[in-house]
Amino acid sequence: MSATIIDGKAFAAGLRERVGKLAGEFEAKAGRKAGLAVVLVGEDPASEVYVRSKGKATVALGMESFEYRLPADTPQEELVAMVERLNADPSVDGILVQLPLPKHLDEKAVIAAVDPDKDVDGITPTNAGRLVLGMDTLVSCTPLGCTMILKDMLGDFSGMDAVIVGRSILFGKPMAQLLLAENCTVTMAHSRTRDLPGLLRRADIVVAAVGVPELIRGDWLKPGAIVLDGGINRLEAGPGEAKGRLVGDVAFDEALDHVKAITPVPGGVGATTIAVLMRNTIVAAYRNEGLDLPDDTL
Ligand SMILES: NC(=O)C1=CN([C@@H]2O[C@H](COP(=O)(O)OP(=O)(O)OC[C@H]3O[C@@H](n4cnc5c(N)ncnc54)[C@H](OP(=O)(O)O)[C@@H]3O)[C@@H](O)[C@H]2O)C=CC1
Numbered sequence: 001m002s003a004t005i006i007d008g009k010a011f012a013a014g015l016r017e018r019v020g021k022l023a024g025e026f027e028a029k030a031g032r033k034a035g036l037a038v039v040l041v042g043e044d045p046a047s048e049v050y051v052r053s054k055g056k057a058t059v060a061l062g063m064e065s066f067e068y069r070l071p072a073d074t075p076q077e078e079l080v081a082m083v084e085r086l087n088a089d090p091s092v093d094g095i096l097v098q099l100p101l102p103k104h105l106d107e108k109a110v111i112a113a114v115d116p117d118k119d120v121d122g123i124t125p126t127n128a129g130r131l132v133l134g135m136d137t138l139v140s141c142t143p144l145g146c147t148m149i150l151k152d153m154l155g156d157f158s159g160m161d162a163v164i165v166g167r168s169i170l171f172g173k174p175m176a177q178l179l180l181a182e183n184c185t186v187t188m189a190h191s192r193t194r195d196l197p198g199l200l201r202r203a204d205i206v207v208a209a210v211g212v213p214e215l216i217r218g219d220w221l222k223p224g225a226i227v228l229d230g231g232i233n234r235l236e237a238g239p240g241e242a243k244g245r246l247v248g249d250v251a252f253d254e255a256l257d258h259v260k261a262i263t264p265v266p267g268g269v270g271a272t273t274i275a276v277l278m279r280n281t282i283v284a285a286y287r288n289e290g291l292d293l294p295d296d297t298l
């Protein structure tokens with residue numbers, strides 16, 4: 001059996017087109033472009049990939065991109081002060097503080113400082129709470145993108161067994177909430193899970209949100225499973241390579257022989273995430289200006 005390779009780029013292109021139209025209409029109505037600010041403290045390989053793709057996409061869709069790169073030793077007060085300035089800046093509709101932050105910073109306090117109306121990651125206490133309560137809210141881009149891909153492929157996936165590997169506030173936890181809302185039976189695995197292969201063998205849907213290159217082996221997966229690989233892992237550069245390859249959390253070539261469908265890395269979940277970030281930014285922009293979104297196909 002050879003698996004379908006889910007084309008995240010094609011999915012993202014469709015979403016970007018709809019967002020681009022809305023961004024043009026927003027500019028005409030509001031007299032300014034929708035704006036997204038990204039703050040990166042220090043260096044993180046996955047964040048570098050994200051910031052690069054994001055800057056290009058924002059401008060291409062007719063939105064404004066503000067990028068702030070701060071040194072790794074930035075003090076807490078300085079970072080919080082920057083978030084507060086962005087909260088108060090009317091040209092900024094979305095604020096994204098790249099995670100993980102360097103260890104000396106209090107991540108939860110920084111996240112809590114973001115205005116929930118500008119929280120395009122959906123991780124402020126207000127928005128995370130709203131998600132759990134089933135209220136309309138901004139939702140973290142990667143899990144939302146994964147859910148959109150599944151809806152597109154499957155329509156209804158009520159009753160399916162889903163295993164999410166990873167429980168971060170940005171990815172694993174909101175993923176679980178979204179799949180629960182779709183009536184999946186959700187299991188969350190993490191670093192203390194005893195028998196990951198045993199759990200995965202039962203899973204109709206697997207979402208990998210770990211950050212360990214090729215941790216999940218092909219023969220751990222149930223025949224016919226659908227696998228969404230969110231891992232963005234940069235391998236060491238080999239001889240003659242300027243940069244190492246990007247790989248996911250799933251051993252892709254092995255998985256092809258077992259599963260029904262799988263997202264590649266790159267070109268899968270990550271590609272979709274960027275488009276969803278654009279979507280969340282335009283949704284926030286319309287709301288922040290008190291405008292009705294003319295389109296509910298987002
Ligand atoms: N494609 C995209 O758009 C995005 C990709 N990412 C990528 O997804 C990956 C995960 O990101 P993020 O959630 O932020 O990462 P975190 O490091 O915050 O979380 C990783 C999770 O994986 C769990 N874990 C670690 N090792 C194992 C293991 N051996 N077996 C089972 N579980 C394990 C951890 O468990 P514990 O809680 O017990 O420590 C933790 O819950 C990264 O590669 C990141 O770059 C992230 C966001 C967006």
Ligand SMILES: Nc1nc(=O)c2c([nH]1)NC[C@@H]1CN(c3ccc(C(=O)N[C@@H](CCC(=O)O)C(=O)O)cc3)C=[N+]21
Nearest residue numbers: 046047049050053097098099232266267268270271273
């Ligand atoms: N607050 C916060 N929110 C995040 O959503 C967040 C974060 N911090 N920290 C880092 C991770 C990582 N992440 C990626 C998203 C898209 C690509 C992406 O664009 N990938 C493309 C391009 C890859 C390439 O350039 O080769 C792809 O997979 O096809 C990568 C990585 C978001 N993250």
